Amino acid sequence: MKRKYMMISILISGQIQPGNYIDVYLAPLIEDLQLLWKEGIEVYDGHRKNQIQLKAMLFGTISDFPAYANLSGYSVKGYYACPICSDGTDHIRLKNCKKCVYMGHRRWLAPNHRYRNMPLAFNGEVEERRAPPIPSGGDVFKKVENLIIRFGKEFAKDIPTRGWKKRSIFFELSYWKDLYVTHFIDLMHVQKNVFDSLVGTLLGVKGKTKDGLNARMDMMEMGIRNELGPVEKPGKKPYLPAAAHTLSRDEKRVLLQTFHSIKVPEGYSSNIKSLVSLSDMKLKGFKSHDCHVIMENFLPIAIRSILPEKVRITITKLCWFFKSMSNKVIDPRRLSYLQQQIIETLCEVEMYFPTSFFDIMVHLTVHLIYETRMCGPDRMRWMYPVE
Numbered sequence: 001m002k003r004k005y006m007m008i009s010i011l012i013s014g015q016i017q018p019g020n021y022i023d024v025y026l027a028p029l030i031e032d033l034q035l036l037w038k039e040g041i042e043v044y045d046g047h048r049k050n051q052i053q054l055k056a057m058l059f060g061t062i063s064d065f066p067a068y069a070n071l072s073g074y075s076v077k078g079y080y081a082c083p084i085c086s087d088g089t090d091h092i093r094l095k096n097c098k099k100c101v102y103m104g105h106r107r108w109l110a111p112n113h114r115y116r117n118m119p120l121a122f123n124g125e126v127e128e129r130r131a132p133p134i135p136s137g138g139d140v141f142k143k144v145e146n147l148i149i150r151f152g153k154e155f156a157k158d159i160p161t162r163g164w165k166k167r168s169i170f171f172e173l174s175y176w177k178d179l180y181v182t183h184f185i186d187l188m189h190v191q192k193n194v195f196d197s198l199v200g201t202l203l204g205v206k207g208k209t210k211d212g213l214n215a216r217m218d219m220m221e222m223g224i225r226n227e228l229g230p231v232e233k234p235g236k237k238p239y240l241p242a243a244a245h246t247l248s249r250d251e252k253r254v255l256l257q258t259f260h261s262i263k264v265p266e267g268y269s270s271n272i273k274s275l276v277s278l279s280d281m282k283l284k285g286f287k288s289h290d291c292h293v294i295m296e297n298f299l300p301i302a303i304r305s306i307l308p309e310k311v312r313i314t315i316t317k318l319c320w321f322f323k324s325m326s327n328k329v330i331d332p333r334r335l336s337y338l339q340q341q342i343i344e345t346l347c348e349v350e351m352y353f354p355t356s357f358f359d360i361m362v363h364l365t366v367h368l369i370y371e372t373r374m375c376g377p378d379r380m381r382w383m384y385p386v387e
């Protein structure tokens with residue numbers, strides 16, 4: 001992923017993004033890739049000083065999540081938004097928040113794990129389901145094989161609205177269906193989104209927080225942690241009881257002041273002090289790399305003196321998971337342990353945070369380890385150098 005090995009080509013689209021029709025623009029690329037796979041091209045080997053036949057294959061694609069939908073042809077909106085869980089996506093539609101959340105992370109736990117038998121801490125049910133199977137390229141191919149999609153506005157009504165929408169042009173490559181992972185989930189985007197939700201909820205930033213009146217009403221309707229339901233007061237706005245993650249004004253100030261006091265070496269990250277607004281009590285203008293640095297190093301330190309211990313440990317574990325995933329070297333023998341840790345951490349987040357916290361980006365952390373196991377460290381595939 002060094003700059004000298006990168007070649008950037010760009011496509012300038014018009015006013016409308018190509019969206020699902022990206023395949024049309026990818027066709028020349030696929031043609032070249034097919035040539036590189038079947039015949040190869042003759043190149044000069046500077047080391048051996050002779051001509052060799054160079055062959056190449058596409059290892060996978062990496063993009064943000066909306067582009068994942070366009071490239072793979074899977075609709076990442078609505079009830080079945082997770083392309084890996086696919087039909088097995090555990091979804092809940094929140095009426096008051098008007099959005100879908102994706103929970104049920106206890107399904108990935110060991111069958112005898114104690115969290116499975118703790119209905120009151122979760123959604124009121126004992127969890128007996130198993131995790132949905134992970135589809136390989138071949139499984140996906142079976143589903144999309146017969147999906148013939150004609151491109152153009154007049155055929156738009158023929159496109160299915162959920163699940164697999166098209167047979168992606170990448171299947172023209174004969175090896176595509178033999179790959180375990182074809183499209184990667186980008187660690188950078190996942191981490192940025194999780195960080196925004198987490199810090200937004202802790203600081204209660206308007207528009208960023210996942211807590212609020214609607215979120216509490218949804219939890220009431222689902223019978224989850226009823227003691228947190230809004231309390232009506234005549235002539236006043238409903239009062240929201242403090243949850244495990246709620247910070248007092250003083251605690252928010254402590255958190256922000258810690259960020260404000262951080263000094264980093266030249267070139268390590270941006271000047272974090274300038275991203276903290278103590279007067280508005282919020283963080284502003286965070287680039288994805290700043291989130292990376294803060295989440296992996298400074299957030300666990302900043303919350304040391306605030307929050308109940310169990311919530312603090314959960315957040316620290318989440319930060320630690322992202323740090324482990326960003327390592328240059330990951331021991332494959334450690335992956336099972338990491339997977340178990342992230343599942344337990346997500347279950348704990350389910351216990352302490354509001355249901356509306358679980359947007360699709362939070363759920364995707366479940367699938368990161370599988371991709372690392374199959375394709376190597378995320379560092380070799382993430383989007384920092386590209387962006």
Ligand SMILES: [Zn+2]
Binds near residue numbers: 085
């Ligand atoms: Zn999933």
